[in-house]
Amino acid sequence: MTNTLFSKNTIKKALSIIVSETAKDCFADLEADFQARIDYTPEFKLGQYASPAAMELAKFLKKPPREIAQTVCEAIKGSKYAEYFESVEIAGPGFLNLKLSVQVLQFLTSPDFSVQVYLDSIFTLKNEPRILFEFVSANPTGPLNIVSARAAVTGDAICRILKRGGLNVQKEYYVNDFGNQVSNLGLSFAYRVLQKNGWEIALPENCYQGEYILQVLNSLLESDSPDFIQNLDINSLKSNGEEFEKFLFKASEYFSVRAVDFLLETQQQDLFDFRVEFDRFFRESTLHEDEKVQQMAIKLAETGKVYEKDGATYFASTEYNDDKDRVIVRSDGRPTYLLADIAYHYDKIKRGFQKIIDIWGPDHHGYIARLRGALLALNFPEADNTSQEFSVLIVQQVNLIEDGKPIVMSKRLGQFQTMKDLIEKIPVDASRYFFITRAMSTHLDFDLELALTQSSKNPVYYIQYAFARINSIFRESSRDADGYAVFSQDSMQYLNQNLRAELVYFALRFPELIEDICQSREAHRMATYLHELASLFTKFYHEDENRILKKINENPVEADCLLSICWLTAMTLEAGLDLLGITAPREM
RNA sequence: GCGCCAGUAGCUCAGCUGGAUAGAGCAACAGCCUUCUAAGCUGUGGGUCAGAGGUUCGAGUCCUCUCUGGCGCACCA
Numbered sequence: 311m312t313n314t315l316f317s318k319n320t321i322k323k324a325l326s327i328i329v330s331e332t333a334k335d336c337f338a339d340l341e342a343d344f345q346a347r348i349d350y351t352p353e354f355k356l357g358q359y360a361s362p363a364a365m366e367l368a369k370f371l372k373k374p375p376r377e378i379a380q381t382v383c384e385a386i387k388g389s390k391y392a393e394y395f396e397s398v399e400i401a402g403p404g405f406l407n408l409k410l411s412v413q414v415l416q417f418l419t420s421p422d423f424s425v426q427v428y429l430d431s432i433f434t435l436k437n438e439p440r441i442l443f444e445f446v447s448a449n450p451t452g453p454l455n456i457v458s459a460r461a462a463v464t465g466d467a468i469c470r471i472l473k474r475g476g477l478n479v480q481k482e483y484y485v486n487d488f489g490n491q492v493s494n495l496g497l498s499f500a501y502r503v504l505q506k507n508g509w510e511i512a513l514p515e516n517c518y519q520g521e522y523i524l525q526v527l528n529s530l531l532e533s534d535s536p537d538f539i540q541n542l543d544i545n546s547l548k549s550n551g552e553e554f555e556k557f558l559f560k561a562s563e564y565f566s567v568r569a570v571d572f573l574l575e576t577q578q579q580d581l582f583d584f585r586v587e588f589d590r591f592f593r594e595s596t597l598h599e600d601e602k603v604q605q606m607a608i609k610l611a612e613t614g615k616v617y618e619k620d621g622a623t624y625f626a627s628t629e630y631n632d633d634k635d636r637v638i639v640r641s642d643g644r645p646t647y648l649l650a651d652i653a654y655h656y657d658k659i660k661r662g663f664q665k666i667i668d669i670w671g672p673d674h675h676g677y678i679a680r681l682r683g684a685l686l687a688l689n690f691p692e693a694d695n696t697s698q699e700f701s702v703l704i705v706q707q708v709n710l711i712e713d714g715k716p717i718v719m720s721k722r723l724g725q726f727q728t729m730k731d732l733i734e735k736i737p738v739d740a741s742r743y744f745f746i747t748r749a750m751s752t753h754l755d756f757d758l759e760l761a762l763t764q765s766s767k768n769p770v771y772y773i774q775y776a777f778a779r780i781n782s783i784f785r786e787s788s789r790d791a792d793g794y795a796v797f798s799q800d801s802m803q804y805l806n807q808n809l810r811a812e813l814v815y816f817a818l819r820f821p822e823l824i825e826d827i828c829q830s831r832e833a834h835r836m837a838t839y840l841h842e843l844a845s846l847f848t849k850f851y852h853e854d855e856n857r858i859l860k861k862i863n864e865n866p867v868e869a870d871c872l873l874s875i876c877w878l879t880a881m882t883l884e885a886g887l888d889l890l891g892i893t894a895p896r897e898m
Numbered sequence: 899g900c901g902c903c904a905g906u907a908g909c910u911c912a913g914c915u916g917g918a919u920a921g922a923g924c925a926a927c928a929g930c931c932u933u934c935u936a937a938g939c940u941g942u943g944g945g946u947c948a949g950a951g952g953u954u955c956g957a958g959u960c961c962u963c964u965c966u967g968g969c970g971c972a973c974c975a
């Protein structure tokens with residue numbers, strides 16, 4: 311039997327339709343687009359879902375909430391929907407508690423049921439709106455750090471979930487391969503060359519001080535060592551200032567381009583090792599080459615929100631809630647980073663993306679107002695911060711904790727500070743989980759010891775372990791899991807026991823969770839949910855009456871029910887872990 | 899000084915667009931392995947949700963103020 315109400319919607323949505331329709335039948339005053347809210351009950355014994363709609367409507371209908379609830383309750387019981395419920399009750403100040411009948415499970419489950427098929431039927435792939443999700447976007451001037459790792463993993467998980475929810479998402483990494491930072495990078499290499507040739511010259515302050523520069527330099531010279539480096543005459547540089555300057559210029563130019571390419575590749579490798587892939591790496595330099603930055607200055611000037619002062623060109627961002635107006639073209643004629651970034655975001659819109667989501671680091675939040683302001687000035691009114699058309703998520707910083715104390719980040723080698731160090735130290739499953747498990751907006755304490763612990767203390771293994779156990783049950787019982795994707799008619803009677811049904815209905819919240827995350831973009835809820843699901847399963851597993859191998863001999867039909875519960879749980883765990891980019895091993 | 903983020907159990911944090919008695923893990927204590935994976939389970943203790951006002955049927959959640967911590971306030975990116 312199929313039923314589109316339940317097979318094409320999440321359970322929440324289906325119940326909302328039922329309660330809303332019924333309420334509108336009862337009260338003619340209600341607006342046509344009234345949608346009753348459906349929540350989870352605080353306790354399973356009250357039912358699976360509850361609606362606070364009666365309380366919300368009390369003022370509008372000028373009736374006591376319990377009376378409204380009573381009317382709706384009776385109406386549902388007398389309607390065609392009655393068969394979906396084991397009970398409908400009024401509780402507390404006017405909650406409508408809904409206890410679903412096991413029959414609903416049959417509506418959910420078609421012969422080819424699986425969690426993925428269920429998700430497919432609820433979330434059909436939409437072509438609109440097209441979403442551009444930009445994250446990481448670190449400067450290609452060094453290895454990726456821990457905050458970038460967090461942004462990478464969290465952003466990747468959100469994108470996976472958005473896609474599973476049927477949304478059209480593209481992942482993009484903006485490469486700042488232009489401007490001062492890149493010049494400084496080249497200069498750092500020039501000085502390192504001098505040091506390498508025996509000149510004990512100090513690096514200027516604006517240079518990158520990290521030791522990694524030296525390693526990259528060696529790699530670059532190994533593959534190609536140009537004449538002007540090979541024939542370097544240190545003594546003549548020391549004595550001849552003009553020649554010295556010439557060398558710095560030449561070496562900077564030579565190395566900056568090659569170093570950016572090299573470092574970008576290194577970053578890409580780190581990301582790949584972390585299971586983070588991008589659809590596109592967008593280079594800032596292409597915006598300059600295509601003169602899009604220049605054109606943007608003209609376009610902004612046309613808005614009338616631009617003025618000249620002290621030889622520089624300003625964008626009047628204070629008109630858009632910014633602290634001060636911002637320079638877009640310097641007095642020497644060079645564009646600022648902001649102008650290029652405006653051009654970049656404008657380009658996103660021109661490429662046909664209706665929604666733009668960025669993840670930025672904690673030190674960039676002050677930047678939001680000016681960029682949002684520029685997009686508004688460019689007549690992209692959807693950039694208004696009340697809508698979600700342009701949103702910036704700020705990922706907060708990370709403290710690595712060892713021996714109960716935070717590790718102080720320093721430039722010294724051997725310090726644990728880059729993404730690569732983390733990959734070498736902590737298994738990817740564990741570090742991904744730890745990054746995703748906390749809300750992006752909170753400062754994260756990353757406990758290295760806990761992440762390394764291979765026991766139940768480490769939540770990621772606890773979740774994987776539940777999945778492995780279920781697979782073990784199928785191995786030991788020599789059953790083929792596929793046969794248990796659907797509850798058989800006969801076996802369903804054995805669901806009538808709290809923990810069994812509770813586990814099933816908790817697993818069936820999965821699509822609702824995906825829907826929530828598509829809205830809130832908070833991937834950590836998936837991590838929390840999976841841990842709770844694993845915990846519920848583990849309790850179920852340890853109950854004496856749920857011992858499956860024993861049950862197979864005693865009561866095969868009841869065993870079928872238990873196997874179906876297990877398989878639904880396993881499919882959900884596997885799908886959820888996959889959305890977090892974490893593996894689901896069948897044996898541990 | 900201005901802005902952003904945060905303040906929930908000893909520690910790290912959940913708490914879905916305001917909903918019923920505020921939860922989990924770790925740490926502490928007490929039990930449990932002839933049993934499908936003990937990488938586990940059960941139980942106990944632990945709270946002025948930073949503080950004070952306000953909004954309403956109802957506030958950890960929304961508003962205002964205060965306090966504390968982190969970060970940011972360039973013709974750097």
